[in-house]
Amino acid sequence: MALGTVRDSPIKCIFFCEFHPTAGPKIMYQVPVNYISEETFSAISVYLIPKPELQHKLITVNMCEMKVIGYPVGIDSAEYDRNRLMFNLCFVCDAKMRTIQYEPIVRKLANYLTTLEQETNFIRNDAKKCQLPEIMSKILHDLNIKRSCSIPINESTTIYLKVTTVHEAPRLVSDHDVPIFTASRPACTPSQWDLTTQQWDITAMQILPFIDGFRHVAKIAVEADVEVSLVKECIRNMLYYGIVQLIPLFLYSAVYATTPEIRTLATDTHVQKECISYVARQGRPRPTFRSIFEMYCSFHLSNSVRDVCARTNPHSLGIDERKLVQYGVMKGLLRRLHKYPIDLKRAADSTSKIKSVSKYFDGAHSYDDICAKTGMSYKELDDILDKDPNVCVCWK
Secondary structure, X not given: OOEOOEOEOXXXXXXXXXXXXXXXXXXXXXXXXXXXXXXXXXXXXXXXXXXXXXXXXXXXXXXXXXXXXXXXXXXXXXXXXXXXXXXXXXXXXXXXXXXXXXXXXXXXXXXXXXXXXXXXXXXXXXXXXXXXXXXXXXXXHHHHHOOEEEEEOOOOOEEEEEOOOOOOOOOOOOOOOEEEEOOOOOOOOHHHOOHHHHOOOHHHHHHHHHOOOOOOHHHHHHHHOOOHXXXXXXXHXXXXXXXXXXXXXOOOOOEEEEOOXXXXXXXXXXXXXXXXXXXXXXXXXXXXXXXXXXXXXOOOOOOEHHHHHHHHOHHHHOEOHHHHHHHHHHOOOEEEEOEEEEEOOOOOOOOXXXXXXXXXXXXXXOHHHHHHHHOOOHHHHHHHHHOOOOEEEEEO
């Protein structure tokens, strides 16, 4: 998965090196063969078979447009020559491409090999160690093609590897943002928790019951009795893992417009069935797709949600208009138009109440943002703006 303009690097080569008691650092196996020359390895071997201070740490070396990722291991025992076994299984990637997704895999492989050596002498025993080229070849192929692999080593050990997706850093969360779960609602009580939710922190568990797709961040913080900065950080973490997404605050005065994605709703029967189930009003007959689609098509720049409801009467159609807007925004069928107040001439003689809010009239703060920050209602903000001829409102 690409992040910005940086693409994921494929694995170019995997090699296994160790400290030979007489020859010193040496590549024992590599796939494909001779990808890393002796001269190249000699130049970087001090980092791949390093002193004890750098062992059991992730090491990345850039050289000759290659990036070598390793996790050098040292095992002390009187059974080994010089009383110590040192080895490293390394991935070679493109230096100009992203490789962070392979770091946990390299670390995991080092831990696998350490355990195998301690339990079965896998590396010291040449008859067992000779399995490595076949193992490395399968890892190289499967991770590049399938992004996962499982390799049985013996009756009790199987290596499981998976390349995890590198996500974009999520945007900062604002007071007026409304989080909504992207899938089924996670369990909110201890008796319902599984292994995943048990690993969540206390803040996450406190705010989970209040995430419903309608409460904004500031309101969640108040009702959950959690500092708003902690709520923002927690929700941002959920954004990173795709647990929630952020949508605009639902308001009957809000204005939405359809996007070109509305064509997907018109042609995809699976999306149509999903939409009908999502927007159906509880305790009422299921709405028809025709009535839902007609209601979506009623949204445009000159109509608020209230106007659309007055024209279509969604209650009589069995449609929950709040869920309809929610679904439309989540699926990209609707986009919200926001109002941004702009003070064309800052008034010096304003009342204290107006002064406290007028600092946001710079064209960078939407109604949602201003009301969430000040606790003011939309009607109160409208009243202030209506009385000030120097303030205009920009829709975007």
